Every structure is written in structure tokens, then in C-alpha cells.
Amino acid sequence: MIKNISNKSLQTKIMLMFFVMSVVLTFFLGVAFYKNTYNNYSGFKRTEMITLAKETANKIDRFLFERNADLKVLADSKIFSMDNIPSEAKQSYINNVVKAYNTYDSISLIDDYGSVILTTKIDKNIGISNDILKRIITNESYISDFIYDEKTEKYFLVFSKVIVNKKNKKMGYIVEKMNFASISEIIEGVKIGKTGYAILEKTIESENENQYGNIIIDGHKFIRAIHPIKKYYSQKNGWLVSVIQPYNEAFSIMNDIEKYFFFVIIISIVLLFAFSLLISSQITKPIKNLMNRMSKFTLKNEKYSSSNITSNEIRKLTDSFDILLEELEFMMQRVLEKSGESIYIEEIRKSFDLLFKSMPNGIITVDSKGNIRSINDVALKILDVSEDEFVNKNLYNDFGEKLKNFTKALSISLESDNRINEKICYLTSSKDELIPFVFSTLKQTDFNGNLIGLTVVIRNLEDKRRFEESISRAKKLTELGELSAGVAHEIRNPLASIKGYAQIALYETKENKQLNEDISIILSEVDRLDQLIERFLNFANPNKPNYDYCHINKILKETVEIIGHDFGKKNIYVNFDLDKNDLIEIDYGQIKQVMINIILNSVQAMPKGGNLDISSFYFIGNDMLEIHIKDTGDGIEKDKIEDIFKPFFTTRSSGTGLGLAICSRIIEYHNGVIEVESIKNEGSKFIIKIPARNGVKSDV
Incomplete structure (x- = not known):
């Protein structure tokens, strides 16, 4: 093969050399880019999964802690420790607690022998095994393992604490049977991707906190992150939250990048081949012209035969070609550099002009x-x-x-x-x-x-x-x-x-x-x-925003329709000036709550009527969408402007003072800011700035 290449023309050799070097360099750079992208994305996915598992476990820990705190309040209540309290009052009290907290199947009062004295269950059957009752009456406080009820096919927990009076005399035990409805809501509320989910699992000794890795379920590959739920002293088994997502779904973006990578490699090879052919022909063209001229000169001058050309003359000719090639290479390099600089500068200029106008x-x-x-x-x-x-x-x-x-x-x-x-x-x-x-x-x-x-x-x-x-x-x-x-x-x-x-x-x-x-x-x-x-x-x-693409303009118009059914009678006139770029990622319900509060405030500030101007603006340079709501009402006194977002501050006798405070918290959770400009007796303008997390989306 090497012999075959050596017999090829100079143009072919140059073309092959340039093409092979370019392909090898492109391939290695592409592979390095792909590996770096894959590692970065894998690290991001690991952090996302572990964080989600930890947050879910912390929510369950907090929920169990609050139920244990509720039990302590019940046990310390004098309603149970005083002898002269009628059974009907105690029964009413525990019935109200169960009614107030849907998480309890029953609350019961038992004696030292495990017999039920009072319970919220109609049939007096609280559904707790004798083994659990023994553990309750032998411990001052007790929290059971997660117990599976075969009849209902659901899990439940038992909390208990001893009741003593002022003389430290034992009055019995207060027992809470907690269902898993609230914990199930927490688990079912975990969504990752389209099919990712979370489940509760028993702790395996080999599994460490924040463990992350791949698992096989029914022959399919998944990624999983786990985090343990706090284990109380009286519990035998530990439990953990397991967040699971199909591997193909989790790394679908890498599959797309891989396809794009190979597509780019193939296109690059084709372009490099064409470019190598062009460059090699440009380099060898002057040499071919010189050889043709020399051939013509030799044919016309018979005295210049090959025997008359000395080795020094050949070397000089070779040196001349070397100088020619060096000059050509230098000129080509300068042309490429200048061409690249020109394109680069033009791109910078266009980007700068766009940024300059929208800053x-x-x-x-x-x-x-x-x-x-x-x-x-x-x-x-x-x-x-x-x-x-x-x-x-x-x-x-x-x-x-x-x-x-x-x-x-x-x-x-x-x-x-x-x-x-x-x-x-x-x-x-x-x-x-x-x-x-x-x-x-x-x-x-x-x-x-x-x-x-x-x-x-x-x-x-x-x-x-x-x-x-x-x-x-x-x-x-x-x-x-x-x-x-x-x-x-x-x-x-x-x-x-x-x-x-x-x-x-x-x-x-x-x-x-x-x-x-x-x-x-x-x-x-x-x-x-x-x-x-x-x-x-x-x-x-406030709940964390549940982001989805929504039209800000639609929310503003819907809010006016809800509040403004009698604007005509109140002499209130609404003017819209809305930017067509308004489709951004927000929590629809929370932002609508903000708009209702602010527009309602503006309407209440205009008891004699006036103008309500509502506008929206999208700033491309910093990906920020602004909403302006301006009224011609009573306005706010200058010394009170800084207080309107404080909880319980209100200028109306019927208000609670939490409306604008909640609005401020919601906008804060969207990483935005809310500002107000106001002049007494002239009106107020609320300015809401919400960052577009991923820019605006085309409404196609």
C-alpha cells in the first residue's frame, strides 16, 4: 500500500496527508468533547436524583416529627390527666383531633392491660396486634415500624405515649394510628422526567446514605438514588426513599448528542475531503505550470540535455521549490487567519449590536x-x-x-x-x-x-x-x-x-x-x-413553583374578566399594551394569584372610577419579562410605600394585610422582583419582573 502511495502524484500525496491529519484531529477533538459532555451531564443527573431523594425523605421525616409532636401535646393535655373530666368530653376532644388531621385512622386511650378505654373507631376495634400492644404498655413512648395491613392492603404506623397526672400517677396510654395517605401524597408527588417516580423501600445494610447507581428491574436498566428516612429508637427496620428513572429516558439527551456527533463527523469528513482536494490542487498548480514551461524550454533547446544538468543545479531547483512552497504556505496561513478574523469580528459585531440595543x-x-x-x-x-x-x-x-x-x-x-x-x-x-x-x-x-x-x-x-x-x-x-x-x-x-x-x-x-x-x-x-x-x-x-409554559397576556386578560364584570358601573376603563413575546415558564396558579391581588388592589384604590393600564414587555438582552399595572387611584403615602409588602400591614379595615406579602413571596420564588411607584392622589404603578428561565417560547 505504501509503495502504491509513493507512485502517486504530488497532488494526491498532499491531499491524502492533509485529509488524514484533519480527520484524525477532528475525530479526537469530537471524542473529547463527547466524553466531557457525557461526564458533565452524568454529574448533573447524579446531583438531581440524590437531591430529590433527600428532599423527599426530609419531607417524610418532618411529617413524622410533627405527628410525634401532636402525640406529645395530647399526652400532656390535662383533659386526659384530670380525673373529673367526663368521658364524653375526652371522646369529643379526640374526635375533633382526628377530624382536624386526616392522617389519623384512629386515636385511642388504653389502660395498662392494653384494653381500649376510649377510641374514635365506632366498633372499638383499633386494628393493632397484641404484639404492638405489649410494646406500647412496656414503653413510656413508642413508634412502630411501617406495618402492612393485609385487609386494607395499606401501610400504617402506631405512635404511643404514657399519660401521667400531677402526682406522676399513670393514667393510661394515648395511641395514634396513622395512615399513609399523606406520606403517599409526598411520594406520589415526586416526578422526574415523564416516567420517573419514587417509592419507599426497606433499608438494606449494604446501601449507604445518598447511594446512586444503576439497577436492573424486569430486565430493564434504571438509575436510582436513595436517602434513608430517620429511624426512631423503637423501630426495628429502617426505610428509605428510592427515586428511580429509566436509563434511556434519563440519558435520552445524550443519545441525541451522539447522533448529532456522528452526523457532524460524517459531514466534516466530506467537507475536509473537498477542502483537501482544493488545497492540494492550489499548492501543486504552480509547480505543474513550471514543469510544463521547463518541458517546453527543453524541447526547444536541444543543448540543454539531462547530462548537462548537474546535481548542484537540481539542488538549486529543489531549493527554489522549497522557498516557493514556504511562501505559498505562509500566504495561505495568512489568508486563513484573516478570513477567520473577519468572520469572527462580524459575528461579534452582530451580537454586540443586539446586546447594545436591548441592555x-x-x-x-x-x-x-x-x-x-x-x-x-x-x-x-x-x-x-x-x-x-x-x-x-x-x-x-x-x-x-x-x-x-x-x-x-x-x-x-x-x-x-x-x-x-x-x-x-x-x-x-x-x-x-x-x-x-x-x-x-x-x-x-x-x-x-x-x-x-x-x-x-x-x-x-x-x-x-x-x-x-x-x-x-x-x-x-x-x-x-x-x-x-x-x-x-x-x-x-x-x-x-x-x-x-x-x-x-x-x-x-x-x-x-x-x-x-x-x-x-x-x-x-x-x-x-x-x-x-x-x-x-x-x-x-408557599409551594415551590410548578413550572410550565404559560401566556402572561392570557393570565392578565382572564384576571380582568374575573374582577371586571362591573367595571362599566364603576367607571373603570382598562387599557392593554401587551408584548407578543409572552410565553415563558412560570407557575400558572401562583402568578394568577399575584395578578388578582394587585389588580384588585388597583380597583379598590379607584372608588370613583379611573383608568387601569396593563402592559407587558420582554427584554431580549437579559431574558426578563416585565408586567406594569398602573391605576389613577388614591395612591400611597410616601412613608408607607416601604411597608405595603410587610405581613399584616393594611390601610383597609377589612383587609388582613397578607395579600401583597404573599405576592412578594411568590415572585421571590420565581427569582423575580416586585416594585411599586406611587404618588398620593395621583395613582400607583406596580412593576413585576420575572426572569424567563429558558427564554420565551415560540407559540407555534
Whole structure:
């Protein structure tokens, strides 16, 4: 084969050499890229699966901990430890607890011999084996293993705790039989991909915490991550959450990448072959022309025979060819470099133009001589100038008093090594008002460190302040939410006792009509307080967004239809100005709740009627969708604007003050911000900024 190649023409040899080297290099680079992509994706999938298993196990741990805490509240309640409490009152109390928490099949009171004294079950059969009863009456507190009921074909757990009175005398045992409905909801709520799921499994000794790997189920390959559920001291067996997803589904994206990879390799080979053929022909063409000319010269001059050509002459000719090839190679390399640079620069220019137009901040570019080369619309608006007044002007001599301080600072930054960062500057507007803005500078240099120019970023000081306030408010609400969840849970336990005692008092005073009515008011207020706690918990721990592609404009119009059935009678006129790019990933229900709250607030602020302007904008540069809701109502006093998102702050006698606080938490969970601008007696404008996680989606 080597001999056959050596007999081929110079063009064929060059073409084969260039083609083989290019194919080998392309193949190895492609393989390296594929392996790196596969490893990165595998690591991401591992983290995703382990995190999901851990979060699910933590939810179950928290749920069991709360049930154990409920048991402690029941055991410590004086309703069971006092001798003079009627059985009817105790029965009513445990019936109310079972009714309030759907997770309990029954709550029972048993004596030292395991006999049932009171139970919420009608037939007095609490469905607990004698072995479990023995364990209950021999331990002060007990939590069973996960027990399978063959009759119902479902699992359940048993919690128990001893009841003692003030004299430390044992009064019996309080026993909770908890069904798996809530735990099943947690497990069934786990979704990963289209067919991935979670299950509960018994712990195997060889399985460690956060174990991740491949398993075979019914001959099919799956990936699985596990995390153990907390094991209590009285439990024999450990349990764990297992998150499972079919391997083909989990790594379907890698199959697509693999197909794309081989497709690119094949196309690359074809293109490289054509390119090698072109290059080899271009390299050998001058040599062929020279050989033809020499052949013609030899044919016409018989005296120049082969015997007259010395070895030195051949060497000189060879050297000339070497120089020619070197020059040709150098020229080709320069052509390729310049062509690549031209394409690269053109791509950069297009990307920069798009980014420059859509940036939410003001951008100014200055060359090395101080000439202003470009400015975007945001900067023109902040500086209150036109493009003709600014572009192609020089920092050193083309500006008057209005921008003197600003241009002087830029010229100093251009001449020195000092970078300006977030400096405040003032300019006088056309209305003789001082307008503050913030600007930063960044020098641009080439590869050799030579100065190319200056990039200036400016933004409105008020916009910066509002954004920082939104971030600070979101952080405070998060901290308050974490504290609130614990406080609300602690309040709920005493409320159950208050309700129990009130029910006892209601039973004992049924003949006293006035006292009976007073106690009924107490029970009504307890229920109202429990509802308020429920709303507060919704604020403290809102559900994580269930993302799906939704039309923001559709949500806004649906909200107006829900609220605005009588806008005509109230003289309220709605104006829409909506961006067609509105299909982004959000939680439909949560965002609709935000829109209902804010639009309802705007309507309530216009008791005599007015205009309600609703608009949406999508900013391509930073993938941000903004919603503006503006009314012409009463407005908000300046000193109260910062308080409207705080829980329980309200200006209305009938409000709870949680509406806007919950809105702020929902937008925070979408990684967005909510801002408000308001002038007393002129109206308010709410600005909601939601990042488009994966950009907008074409509505095809």
C-alpha cells in the first residue's frame, strides 16, 4: 500500500496527508468533547436524583416529627390527666383531633392491660396486634415500624405515649394510628422526567446514605438514588426513599448528542475531503505550470540535455521549490487567519449590536482619542440628550455646562489607570431639575495592551435604589417566613387545647344560656384564628413553583374578566399594551394569584372610577419579562410605600394585610422582583419582573 502511495502524484500525496491529519484531529477533538459532555451531564443527573431523594425523605421525616409532636401535646393535655373530666368530653376532644388531621385512622386511650378505654373507631376495634400492644404498655413512648395491613392492603404506623397526672400517677396510654395517605401524597408527588417516580423501600445494610447507581428491574436498566428516612429508637427496620428513572429516558439527551456527533463527523469528513482536494490542487498548480514551461524550454533547446544538468543545479531547483512552497504556505496561513478574523469580528459585531440595543442599562462607547462612538436609547433618556447632540462629539471640547462634570470624569478615566465604579453624578434637565445617575467605566485594550477606548455603563439612581430595596425586602421576607412557620405551628398546639377546654366548659354549662353563648364565641374566635394561621402559613411557606409554559397576556386578560364584570358601573376603563413575546415558564396558579391581588388592589384604590393600564414587555438582552399595572387611584403615602409588602400591614379595615406579602413571596420564588411607584392622589404603578428561565417560547 505504501509503495502504491509513493507512485502517486504530488497532488494526491498532499491531499491524502492533509485529509488524514484533519480527520484524525477532528475525530479526537469530537471524542473529547463527547466524553466531557457525557461526564458533565452524568454529574448533573447524579446531583438531581440524590437531591430529590433527600428532599423527599426530609419531607417524610418532618411529617413524622410533627405527628410525634401532636402525640406529645395530647399526652400532656390535662383533659386526659384530670380525673373529673367526663368521658364524653375526652371522646369529643379526640374526635375533633382526628377530624382536624386526616392522617389519623384512629386515636385511642388504653389502660395498662392494653384494653381500649376510649377510641374514635365506632366498633372499638383499633386494628393493632397484641404484639404492638405489649410494646406500647412496656414503653413510656413508642413508634412502630411501617406495618402492612393485609385487609386494607395499606401501610400504617402506631405512635404511643404514657399519660401521667400531677402526682406522676399513670393514667393510661394515648395511641395514634396513622395512615399513609399523606406520606403517599409526598411520594406520589415526586416526578422526574415523564416516567420517573419514587417509592419507599426497606433499608438494606449494604446501601449507604445518598447511594446512586444503576439497577436492573424486569430486565430493564434504571438509575436510582436513595436517602434513608430517620429511624426512631423503637423501630426495628429502617426505610428509605428510592427515586428511580429509566436509563434511556434519563440519558435520552445524550443519545441525541451522539447522533448529532456522528452526523457532524460524517459531514466534516466530506467537507475536509473537498477542502483537501482544493488545497492540494492550489499548492501543486504552480509547480505543474513550471514543469510544463521547463518541458517546453527543453524541447526547444536541444543543448540543454539531462547530462548537462548537474546535481548542484537540481539542488538549486529543489531549493527554489522549497522557498516557493514556504511562501505559498505562509500566504495561505495568512489568508486563513484573516478570513477567520473577519468572520469572527462580524459575528461579534452582530451580537454586540443586539446586546447594545436591548441592555436595560445605559451604554456609551468612547475611542482612545475621546470621541464618542455610540450610545444606546437608555443612556440618551437618562442624560436627556439626543443622539445627534452626543455621538461623534469629543469629551475634551464639545460639551457645555450641562454635562461638563460627567465628560470631565470620563476624560480623566480615559487618561489614567483609575477605573470608576458606581460614581454618582448630577446633571441639569431641561426643566432646571438636578437629575442624579450612577456610572461606571471600563477600559478596553487590544492583545498588546494598547488602549482601544472606554466603555461607560450608566443607570438611573432611583432605579438602582428600588432594585436594591426589592432584593432587601425579599431577603427579609424569607427570614420572616422561616420564623413564621415555627411560630404558627407552636400557636396551633395551644389553640387545640383551648378549643378542647372550651368544649368541656360548653358541655358543663349547657344550662346557662348566657355563658353558653360566650363560650360559643370563644370557639368561633378560635376557628377564625386557626384560619388566619393557615393564611399566614401560606405566606411563610408557599409551594415551590410548578413550572410550565404559560401566556402572561392570557393570565392578565382572564384576571380582568374575573374582577371586571362591573367595571362599566364603576367607571373603570382598562387599557392593554401587551408584548407578543409572552410565553415563558412560570407557575400558572401562583402568578394568577399575584395578578388578582394587585389588580384588585388597583380597583379598590379607584372608588370613583379611573383608568387601569396593563402592559407587558420582554427584554431580549437579559431574558426578563416585565408586567406594569398602573391605576389613577388614591395612591400611597410616601412613608408607607416601604411597608405595603410587610405581613399584616393594611390601610383597609377589612383587609388582613397578607395579600401583597404573599405576592412578594411568590415572585421571590420565581427569582423575580416586585416594585411599586406611587404618588398620593395621583395613582400607583406596580412593576413585576420575572426572569424567563429558558427564554420565551415560540407559540407555534
